Amino acid sequence: MNRGLFITFEGPDGAGKSTQIENLRNYLDDLGLDSVFTREPGGTDLSENIRDILLDPANKGMTSRAEALLYAASRAELVEKVIQPALDQNKIVVCDRYIDSSLAYQGYGRELGALKVFGINQFATQDLMPALTIMLMLDPEKGRARLDQDNLDRLESEDLEFHKKVLQGFAYVAEEYAYRMKVVDAGMSREEIWDEIKPAVDWKLKKRGFI
Ligand code: TYD
Numbered sequence: 001m002n003r004g005l006f007i008t009f010e011g012p013d014g015a016g017k018s019t020q021i022e023n024l025r026n027y028l029d030d031l032g033l034d035s036v037f038t039r040e041p042g043g044t045d046l047s048e049n050i051r052d053i054l055l056d057p058a059n060k061g062m063t064s065r066a067e068a069l070l071y072a073a074s075r076a077e078l079v080e081k082v083i084q085p086a087l088d089q090n091k092i093v094v095c096d097r098y099i100d101s102s103l104a105y106q107g108y109g110r111e112l113g114a115l116k117v118f119g120i121n122q123f124a125t126q127d128l129m130p131a132l133t134i135m136l137m138l139d140p141e142k143g144r145a146r147l148d149q150d151n152l153d154r155l156e157s158e159d160l161e162f163h164k165k166v167l168q169g170f171a172y173v174a175e176e177y178a179y180r181m182k183v184v185d186a187g188m189s190r191e192e193i194w195d196e197i198k199p200a201v202d203w204k205l206k207k208r209g210f211i
Contacts, residue, residue, distance in 0.1 A: 002208035004087030006128070007201070008098040011136035012167055013156050014143030015186040016193070020134065021096055023194045024201065028092060033210055036086040039096035041074035044081050050074040055153035062154075064110035068117055071102050072124040079125045092210070098130060100173045105155065108169025109162050114176075132204045134197055135174050138186035140164050 007024075009017045021037065028035045041051040050070050053059060075098070086093045099121045107114035140163035147156055174183050182200035184193055205211045 002090055002210055004090050005092045005132070005204055005208050005210065006083065006087060006095070006130045007092065007132045007134070007204070008095045008100065008130040009134050009136070010097060010100045010104075010173070011170060011186060012104075012138055012140055012143045012163060014146035015136035015138040016146075016190070017096055017136055019190055020136065020193055020197055021094060023190075024094060024197070027198065027201070028094075031205075031211060033092055033205075034090070035092040035094060036082065037094045037096075038078065038082055040078065040098055040101065041071055043074075043078040043095075047074040047077045050077075055155065057152075057154045057157060059154060064106065064112055067110065068102060068106040068112055068120060071106065072120045075099070075102075075121065076124040079128050084126075084128060092205075095130075098133075099125060100133060100135070100170070100177070103173050104166045104169030108172065109158070109166040111165070114169065114172060130180060131208075132200060133177070133181050134200065135170060135181055135183045136186040136193070137167075137170065137174070137183055140167055142187065 009021055011017060025035070025037055041054055042048045050073060054067065054070055054074075083093050083095065099118070102117050102121055103114045106112050107117040140160055144160070144163065174181050182197065184196045186193065202211065
């Protein structure tokens with residue numbers, strides 16, 4: 001019955017998404033399932049260019065609305081050129097960040113409002129939402145301590161107050177979209193985190209008839 005499966009990873013900076021995404025990649029490979037791994041902002045030539053603009057600390061003065069629209073523009077490209085075509089071919093698509101990051105960072109962090117940001121993203125994504133979101137939750141102090149302090153990008157260099165608002169945003173998203181969320185405490189060990197993610201993935205894979 002499967003028409004693809006769209007999984008996203010979300011959470012504050014430094015929550016350890018990359019390690020868990022790598023675990024999932026190995027797991028899907030071991031199962032012999034056809035998957036596409038991508039990231040936001042990025043994943044197409046144009047979206048990677050937009051990523052450079054967004055993360056460049058030289059663009060510190062960018063307005064919040066321009067920022068939200070650039071993330072949405074990058075997402076529009078990625079959905080139409082990469083994610084939707086892969087789902088149409090029945091593949092499993094795993095994306096490192098998606099719409100929930102915009103709701104948290106731009107909606108809450110920049111105080112544009114989650115509903116406004118959701119609106120522009122409905123347009124950008126043609127209403128494509130993930131079937132499963134792995135939300136790695138970690139308080140901002142701990143997340144920031146894990147980052148390389150000499151190489152912070154434009155968003156990472158925002159102050160603690162900003163990152164606290166972002167975390168509130170992720171908490172809102174986790175509650176509002178509880179039906180597609182697997183919230184995991186990112187303060188646990190890598191092994192413990194994966195032990196929580198795997199059953200959530202298995203459940204969806206079974207439901208869609210992949211395993
Ligand atoms: P990235 O390298 O993906 O950060 P990480 O490795 O922590 O996932 O950089 C993306 C940055 O952009 C990150 O700080 C979160 C931010 N972001 C938004 O503000 N809005 C968005 O919609 C997305 C996708 C990311």
